[in-house]
Amino acid sequence: MKSIVAQELVKSYGKGGVKALDGLSLDVEEGTVLGLLGPNGSGKTTTVRVLATLLTPDSGSATVAGIDVLKHPDEVRKVIGLSGQYAALDETLTGWDNLTMFGRLYHLNSSGAKKRAEELLEQFSLTDAARRPIRTYSGGMRRRLDLAASLIVKPKVLFLDEPTTGLDPRGRMEMWGVIDELVKGGVTLLLTTQYLEEADQLADSIAVIDSGKVIARGSADELKNQVGGERLEITVEANQIADATRLVEQVTGVKPSVDHGIRKISAPVSNGSASLIQVLRLLDEAKIHPLDIGLKRPSLDDVFISLTGHVAEVVVGLEVGGKNAAKRK
Ligand SMILES: Nc1ncnc2c1ncn2[C@@H]1O[C@H](COP(=O)(O)OP(=O)(O)OP(=O)(O)O)[C@@H](O)[C@H]1O
Ligand SMILES: [Mg+2]
Numbered sequence: 356m357k358s359i360v361a362q363e364l365v366k367s368y369g370k371g372g373v374k375a376l377d378g379l380s381l382d383v384e385e386g387t388v389l390g391l392l393g394p395n396g397s398g399k400t401t402t403v404r405v406l407a408t409l410l411t412p413d414s415g416s417a418t419v420a421g422i423d424v425l426k427h428p429d430e431v432r433k434v435i436g437l438s439g440q441y442a443a444l445d446e447t448l449t450g451w452d453n454l455t456m457f458g459r460l461y462h463l464n465s466s467g468a469k470k471r472a473e474e475l476l477e478q479f480s481l482t483d484a485a486r487r488p489i490r491t492y493s494g495g496m497r498r499r500l501d502l503a504a505s506l507i508v509k510p511k512v513l514f515l516d517e518p519t520t521g522l523d524p525r526g527r528m529e530m531w532g533v534i535d536e537l538v539k540g541g542v543t544l545l546l547t548t549q550y551l552e553e554a555d556q557l558a559d560s561i562a563v564i565d566s567g568k569v570i571a572r573g574s575a576d577e578l579k580n581q582v583g584g585e586r587l588e589i590t591v592e593a594n595q596i597a598d599a600t601r602l603v604e605q606v607t608g609v610k611p612s613v614d615h616g617i618r619k620i621s622a623p624v625s626n627g628s629a630s631l632i633q634v635l636r637l638l639d640e641a642k643i644h645p646l647d648i649g650l651k652r653p654s655l656d657d658v659f660i661s662l663t664g665h666v667a668e669v670v671v672g673l674e675v676g677g678k679n680a681a682k683r684k
Contacts, residue, residue, distance in 0.1 A: 356421075358512050358543035359383040359406060364415035366401055366567075375401040376412065377567035383545055383560075388538055390558030391547040392659075398567040399547035400439075403514045406545070407437045420511050420543075436505035439516025439547070443504070444489055450476060450500050451485040457504045475503040479533065495526030499533065506537075513537065515546045519553060531556055551659060565663045582653045582661045587630055588621040589638075590647040596620065599645070602637045606630050624650070 359382060366376040375398045383389040391399050404410040406417055408428035417424040420434045444453050451472055458468025476485045479499040484492060489500060498518065505513065518534065519527040534557055538544055548554050554561045555575045563571040563578070571578060587607065591599045596613060600620050603611045607630060611622035624630040627650045638645060 356385045357382045357418075358385040358421075359389070359417075359419050359545055361402070361406060361417040362415055364402070364405055364412045364417065366405065366410065366412045375567055376405070376415075378415070379564065379568055381562050381569055381572075383543055385543050386541055387559040388544040388546060388557055390554030390561045391545060391564060392549070392551065392554045392561055393547075393564035394549055394663075397564045399549075399564065400516055401567075402564070403437070403439070403516050403545070403547060407435055407514050408432055409437075433508075434511045436508075436510030436513040436542075437516075438502045438505035439514070439518060444497070444501060446490040447488055449486050449488055450481050450492070450496075453489060453500065454503060454507070457507050461508045463507070471507055475506060478536075479503045480529075493526075495522050495529060498522060498526070498530060502530075502533065510542060512543045512545070515544065517547055517549065519548070519550065527553075563659065563662055571658075571662050578658045579653045582658050583623060585624055585627045586621050586651045587624045587627070587634065588619055588647075588649055588651050589634070589645045590617065590619050591643060591645050593618055595643045598641060599638060599643050602641065602643075603634055606633045606637065618646075621651075 361379060361381050364376045364379045365374070367374045377398075379398065379402060381389065381391070381402075391402060393399050401410065405412050406419055406424060408424055408431050411425065419431050422430045422434070424431050445456070448456070454472035454475055455468045458471050459465070463471060476482045479502065481496060481499060481503070484496060489497060492500065502515070502518065505515075515534070519530045522530060531553070534544070534546070538557075546554075546557060558575070560572070560574055561578060562569045571581065573581065587603065589599060589603065593615075596615065596618060600611050600613055603620055603622050607622040607624055609622050611620045613620050631648070631650055635645075635648065
């Protein structure tokens with residue numbers, strides 16, 4: 356059963372404005388996680404807002420939990436949770452107050468709202484901070500509270516828009532743990548991210564989007580295979596490059612590429628570990644002791660570059676210290 360289906364969504368902001376969605380289609384199997392992976396401005400938030408009934412598309416259709424998003428938005432709202440770039444939390448109130456207030460908004464009675472707040476604060480390790488105003492919370496605590504607020508009424512389908520952007524590595528790991536637990540509980544999750552490794556870590560299936568369209572779809576492994584399989588890489592002393600290159604070619608049957616600067620020889624292999632062992636044996640017989648040897652799988656960064664012809668902006672941001680670098684801090 357598909358929990359989320361989007362067909363040919365188109366959305367422009369304003370007259371002659373940017374086409375944020377340009378025929379976007381996707382689907383998510385019930386109980387699985389789809390990672391919507393794309394750089395800044397590719398249409399991730401717009402997609403989530405349409406699916407969560409906050410925005411009407413110009414054309415196209417979508418269902419969530421089998422309910423038509425355009426025809427029955429109120430019904431859809433009852434079964435979804437939404438968290439991310441929306442921050443509806445009240446800074447001056449405590450974590451406890453925020454959650455009980457949300458509970459009342461979702462029509463829980465007073466004791467029901469308190470009980471649910473208690474459970475969620477516990478689940479997200481916020482019990483100790485429950486009575487503090489949330490303006491005193493760290494970024495990670497805030498994100499956890501924001502996520503908790505989207506779970507007041509246990510949703511069937513959850514949308515998380517960049518749940519870890521701006522968190523430090525520890526905060527990110529904690530958030531990954533929390534999300535993992537939620538998914539084990541059976542929720543269907545659509546998660547947007549610009550972190551390639553986050554999609555790799557959390558998603559069963561990844562849709563890569565660029566300029567408002569899905570440009571590739573598959574598991575992390577499938578996407579990586581699409582770019583190319585494993586490569587054998589070895590680094591040797593400069594005076595051994597020629598001999599070692601010959602041995603690698605003998606085993607792999609392909610002319611290896613050689614980077615003399617870093618003394619690295621690399622060649623694609625189909626049967627990774629068998630080739631690795633064979634090369635090691637031949638090198639040993641030839642008394643060549645590699646400085647480094649290993650099998651390398653393409654990373655999702657390789658995937659992104661190969662699919663879009665440009666580096667994911669988050670990487671560019673890292674290099675030039677653009678707006679993403681600030682956003683990540
Ligand atoms: N309210 C708006 N008015 C006008 N243009 C908008 C509006 N919201 C988004 N856009 C434009 O639509 C495009 C898609 O934006 P969207 O926010 O969906 O991207 P995103 O993938 O979520 O980006 P980010 O990673 O920065 O959150 C961008 O070009 C953006 O400038
Ligand atoms: Mg966004």
